Amino acid sequence: MPADLAVIGLGHLGLPLAQAAAAAGIQTVGYDTDPRPFTELSAGRSPVEGSLSAPDIRRMLSGGFRPTTNAAELGRVRTAVICAATPLGADRTLDLGALGDAARALAARLRPHTTVLLESAVPPGTTENFLRPLLEEGSGLRAGRDFHLAYSPSRLDPGSRTHVYANTPKVIGGLTPACTESAAAFYGRLTDKVVRARGPREAEMTKVLETNFRHVNIALVNEMAVLCHDLGVDFWDVIRCAETKPFGFQPFRPGPGVGGHGTPVDPGHLPYSSRTPGHPLRMVSLAQEINDRMPQYVIQRCATLLNEHGKSVRGARVLLLGVTYKPDLADQEASPAREIAGRLMDMGAQIGYHDPHVLDWRVRELPVPRADSLYEAAAGADLTVLLQHHRTYDLQGLAVKAQLLLDTRGATPAGAAHRL
Template sequence: MKIAIIGLGYVGLPLAIRFASSGSEVLGLDTDPSKVESLSRGDSYIRHIPSTEVASLVERGAFEASTDFSRVAEVEAILICVPTPLDVHREPDLSYVLQSGAGIAPYLDSGLKTVKGEIRPKLVVLESTTYPGTTDTELREVLEKGSGLKAGVGFHLAYSPEREDPGRTDHSVRTIPKVMGGYTEACLKRCEELYSMAVDQIHPVSSCRIAEATKLTENIFRSVNIALMNELKVVFHEMGIDVWDVIDAASTKPFGYMPFYPGPGLGGHCIPIDPFYLTWKAREYGKHTRFIELAGEVNTDMPDYVIGRVAEVLNEEGKAIRGSKILLLGIAYKPDVDDDRESPSYALMSRLERRGAAVSYNDPYVPEIRSLRHYPEFAGRKSVEISAEYDLILLATHHSEYREYDFSYFEVPIVDTRSCLKYPGLRYVKA
């Protein structure tokens, strides 16, 4: 089978590699020419995906990258893995999904393949996280309008949410069970057939909307529990209690408890964004998702809490934030990866600089800050060496390099938002 995958980022590229490694011929499509050029050379631009793996697939013709969306005429199935961010009003932005749909729609009626004497319509699967109803309404309408075909008849349509966790080694695209729902039973059957080629376990559900709601539920679960830990961190601090010690002790209970950990805010492509997709959609039905929105407020407030703790520590040194030199450790949103999407580190940098601090950063995985949607002023900044020549060091990401780094001789105050340092300095504070 030949398939196309639209969007070659942290979701699309691993998926492309999995299908190509499973015997499919994969056409990767992206609007970014630099990504296409890199992959065509066999070079990976994602740190945890080795270039040797990409090069091997390119060399044997299992994978090819292109910016030419008309080439979906060549394939049997099209998987859409594009961003679904929030706009400036924190409302869902489906523009990437709908533009992708409009781009492929004119080619859905071409290249139909005869199998055992039957005509097999092309299959379109949306993987991008979104609110229930996106696949069978907005995307379906764009595809039908652009192709002149009816979903379920002229082309098959399904939704199967991505469950990618960049840098994770105990689970992979192949081993993570794949949830999927189809617009019709025939659509679902085609979707099952497709993913069974590349993943170990599939879990079909009765509709696209159930599959869409499944992904939101998974991420809302994490958002709410992280918010609870963030709130407890603030309360326990006032009581003189270390929340990380509490979590460590509570984790010894073999039932009825699952550990979640506080931090300086939420990052990544899912947790800071997905809950708001449901809160927005719920308003259409006259419902107010108070619990979800409260969790979002708590998590969004965490950078301000951290800045407050930084101010307290500097004050104890007889200094103010204004005029202080601060080294921020970690730009990536999670440890040991180069993924900086929605990273709370940017919020920390922005708030500190607005209050007059001079902020430098170190991150072994992000040597230079790329162009950013929300913080364009940081683009081009480069990682500096770790040193004690600062008024304060603020640890935002628990990279392995930081956990093992010997800060024991540092006299500069260190504020650790992850409680991760094995060899903290003389003036060490958790926040």
């Protein structure tokens, strides 16, 4: 049976969209240039670690979602949303390779009057300068005349029960006013509020601003945390006091590093644009530099604590608690835990871990021993490091059991542990 919607790219962006569409009664087909998601979804499993649960997948499948490996089905829908991954490359620019593959697969089957939407994280100008030519060359159709084209930044808060798809406003920027309205008509079926941007570039830059805002502010509190530790100031108490200000302040909290799928983007250099402004965002580059230093700072604090208690890192038993990037989720995307574990291993430490959401964890392809009993493992470890605060952790009880506890999340009661 022909579907109404095609979601192209069944990763951390595409799956929640497909879930929301199926819940809204939209007949949805899911396609990925990689066949693995089809295999996993057909078996009732999520292809993305820490994403949807098996019951979520079953509800999607019964609600009208259908994964496929047949690209011909992309030509039978009214709306196609590209959610291809755009990971950060070695040069710290977003890799658009998967996006290009998805665009070519769609272009070969694109029909007139289809609405094509892009949700992948991309630099401003990508929809017009990268995606549009691929779609037009592959289909022989013209965007804005023969088919609608628009960009809508993905806004996901994984694991949140407060900010879900339906109550999160959707920003839309179309190539033409008609493109914007066609996109608004589609997203209006999924969310309570649609916000119209002037065009694709404004919508793309909205995502850049939102992501960079997070990273820059985290960098600020990370620097403040290091300074306050050196000055003997309880920075967590500083944040508690500052967040009582009812205007002009939004609380961010330091940590061992910045994880998640949203990466900071510097749109100052666009390799496919002849209108490159050539003005890099120095604040973003500096923020990234600061945040990238945090795993090493955690290692430094670990070594200092052990040394103060007459122990060396070499041979020390170190227990890492919480190896995911976000509390109460299994998603490990860009979590600083793996880098911290690797550096400690290089220094000769014996690493173990505990995480209620991660049953098997590897660092440099080597399995890391998982603690079965949290309290026993903490009591036997020379140093326990809280990297992620899952709600199942009783930190007050843990502080009593652990020989040494370093809390990188400021989650323990004051005085119960050494805090970042």
